[in-house]
Amino acid sequence: MKIPAFAHPAPPHANRFAAAYCFRQAPGTPIRQIPTFHPAHLPKGTNDPVIHFVSVAYRISTSRQTCRKPDVDTRIRIGKYWFFLYFFLFFLISRWRSPFDRAVIPQQRQRNIVETIHAQGAARTIDLAERFSVTVETIRRDLEILHSEGLLVRTHGGAIAIDHPTRQQTAGERQIQNLARKRALARRAVEMIQPRDIVFLDASSTTLQIAEQLPDLELTVLTNSLDALEVLATRTDINLVGTGGHLVSDSRAFVGHVAIATLRRYHIQKFFFSGNGIDLKRGISETSEEQAGLKAEVLRLAEEAIFLSDDSKLNHRAAFFFAQLEQVDCWLTTPPQDPRLLDPYRNKIRRIELVPAPPDTK
Structure with a gap:
């Protein structure tokens, strides 16, 4: 059978394998060099599907090496195509949710x-x-x-977490915890205040009890506690000074450079403060970094530092340490269940006073 010559190229989807039979290409000829073949190029009556099957079989049998071993570039391209196909299918399956x-x-x-x-x-x-x-x-x-x-x-x-050491409790939460013990400690602290003293009350719930029990004396009270300012605002004989600064809504406390700058102007005689924990090795700690920094500055300025905490704070650590035990002049606390727990602290703190706690709080 004679194959006619064609003036026009075959369509791009033509079967190149069938061209090997019709155009009698030599075995081993690369596929890209085989002329494009289309059923329309065959003479009339030769566009039977059998012709295509036979031509493909002939091409495979005479060019087996070329068909089975594509060149390196072809294999790389095929590998890339399969890789991206598998990756895309895996992405679709992993993101699918019913x-x-x-x-x-x-x-x-x-x-x-x-x-x-x-x-x-x-x-x-x-x-x-x-x-x-x-x-x-x-x-x-x-x-x-x-x-x-x-x-x-x-x-x-x-x-x-709720019980994480960096968690800062709100003012309302702190005020209702161990309230009877805090009141007992505050009563003892009020007894230590003399007329014309210049005292500083921090923003703790324990020193807030001092403000509530403090009589209308002739003295100066500095505080960074918004709650203490509200309590003492009606005491006419007390010279009340607020530190100002940035107000933290959760603790209702003023902190920052403005508050510290205000405190530096005064001669603080007695510093009443509390904390979230006291540790034998590290000292006293706070959950708030800003309040820890302010208290550390007041410790440097005050003549006498008086620490108030019930025995639940014993051997506890919060996130930020601000005071060494040697800086504390007096520690007012409630008796722990095992009094021997306080013995190591007596070697570092100048004076420890045990304040009896109400029976219903133990």
Whole structure:
């Protein structure tokens, strides 16, 4: 059979393998060098599908080496295509969620977030987003929900556990804890204040009890506590001075450079303060870095430092340490269950006074 010559090129989708039979190409000829073939190029009556099958079989049998071993560039391109195809399919499968899963996952994810934060103590928003394969905005909404339910504490850039040492309790929470013990300590502290003294009361809930029990004496009271300012505002004989500065809404305390600058102008004779924990090796600590810095500055300025804390703070550590035990002139505390726990502290603190606690608080 004679194959006619064609003036026009074949369509781009033509079968190149069939051309090997019709144009009698030599075995081993690369596929790209075989002329393009299309059924329309065959003489009339030769466009039977059998012709295509035979031509393909002939091409494979005569050019087996070329068909089985493509060149390196071709193999690299094929490998890339398969790699991206598998990657795309894996991405689609991994991101697919059924409607039922989408309805259940938020509650399950929030439970897992609470468990993670309680186990680690704290976690960042971006780390939680990567852990649960969701967006940062989704984690932020989850943290807001969990914070409103009281399961964790929302912080800038993440969240912390309820009992984490860096967690700063609100003023309302602190004021109702161990209230009878704080009142007993405050009564003893008021007895130590003399007329015309210049005293500083920090923003703790224990020293707030001092402000409530303080009589209308002729003295100067400095404080960075908004609650203490409100309590003492009606005492006409007391010269009341607020530090000013940046107000922290949770603790209702003024902090910052303005507050410290105000305190530096005064000769503070007695400094009444508390903390979130007292440790034999590290000293006294606070959960707030700003308040710890302010108290450290007042310790440097005051003549006498009087620390008030009940025995629940004994051997506890918060996030930020601000005072060494040697800086404390007097420690007012309630008796612990084991009095021997105080023996190591007596070697470092000048004076420790035990204030009997009401029976219903033990």
